[in-house]
Amino acid sequence: MQQIHHYDIAIIGAGAVGMACAIALAQRQYRVLLLDQQSRPNRQDMIDGLSVRDARVYAMNLPSIELLTQIGVWQKVVRKADYTQMQVWAKDGKGELLFAEDDLLPKTLGSMIEPSVLNMALWERAVEPEVAQYLTLAYEAKLAAQGIDVGKEVSFSYHALGETHRVACRLLIGADGRQSQVRQMMGIQVNRLDYHQKAICCAIKTTRPHQHTARQIMLPTGTLAMLPMADLTQADKACWHSIVWTLPTVMADEYLALSEVQLMQQLAIAMNDELGGISQIESIASFALSAQMAQAYTANQTVLIGDAAHGVHPLAGQGLNLGFFDVLALLDELDKVAKRGVPLHQQALNAYQRVCMAHHGVMMHSFSMINFAFTAQFAQSGLVPWVRSEMMDWLSKQKSIVRFLNHKANAR
Secondary structure, eight states: OOOEEEEEEEEEOOSHHHHHHHHHHHHTTOOEEEEOSSOOOOHHHHHHHTTSOOSOOEEEEHHHHHHHHHTTOGGGOOOOEEESEEEEEETTSSOEEEEEOBTTBOSOOEEEEOHHHHHHHHHHHHTSHHHHTTEEEEOSEEEOTTOOEESSSEEEEEEETTEEEEEEEEEEEEOOOTTOHHHHHHTOOEEEEEEEEEEEEEEEEESSOOTTEEEEEEETTEEEEEEEOOOSSGGGTTOEEEEEEEEEHHHHHHHHTSOHHHHHHHHHHHHTTBTBOEEEEEEEEEEEEEEEEESOSEETTEEEOGGGTEEOOGGGOOHHHHHHHHHHHHHHHHHHHHHHTOOOOHHHHHHHHHHHHHHHHHHHHHHHHHHHHHHSGGGGSTTHHHHHHHHHHHHHTOHHHHHHHHHHHTOO
């Protein structure tokens, strides 16, 4: 008879959200198993990877930074670019929204961090003895096709390095991305929205520095985000930016077929000399844009977190922050159960679902509406551009509303 390995909690998916959740649970002395299909990371390879600038950055809000600080990860981040203000404006209108330091807003609104930098910080924390005594990491692991069985415990099998392992746990967490196998095995359906857009990502160096400001232009073709990046060398002088340029799919494909020089020219036109000339471009990539939300976040002692539960438009840079919101909400419910000294029950998981689905639903639909208001065909004609411009101009002058929006962006 195959031996069954018992854990308090098993997590499928060792991305940033799954890894942060595993570390937080191990700190609470839960016995945690973390599975991932990727190969076991090599520390030297990660160090070598830091010599290359990532094209994309995570826009970390203050609650996410607080979570990572509490679990001992943020202290290990080797480079980041704090931003003290966020500037949003429409190229065809007047008025801009400026989220910046004042008497009621924090000096730092958040921080931009490259995925490779965050992944290394998470890994280094996960293998420290204090955490590792409670956290088992299994790589090159894949769930067996037999699925997930639910009784007094959740049980499943996984294959790793040519062997099959049987696991039983009190709680199974799916953190395995948009195509989540856990979600499929739970039989949870997904609501999807295809934007028919594609984002072009790259890193650029401009003649003017970013001044710790995250910028976003609302264009008729989609949003153009210019996000500050940390310097690799002193010669960089705060002039590198991560670009996320949303375009209709056909237009994006046309631009991706251009030479680097031609793409830089098109990007300079879209930026309208906001940061001066573009002298360098690196790491050009792209990805299709869509939104999705699972119809449920929990079933039968199993929960979904991060991209396994939801995916949003990148125009506000909140994707990873929503995943960390899930982690914080789940930890809250587990802490309540532990404080009462009672076994984990489905009602606690249902409470997690209520909090997260309500919050994420508002965020997802808000992002979709903003994108639609600027890019839909009807929004380019008649009085719509004028009304949109006047509303943005009015909103920019309402300081109390701007503070409220900043509060929502940093909601916990």
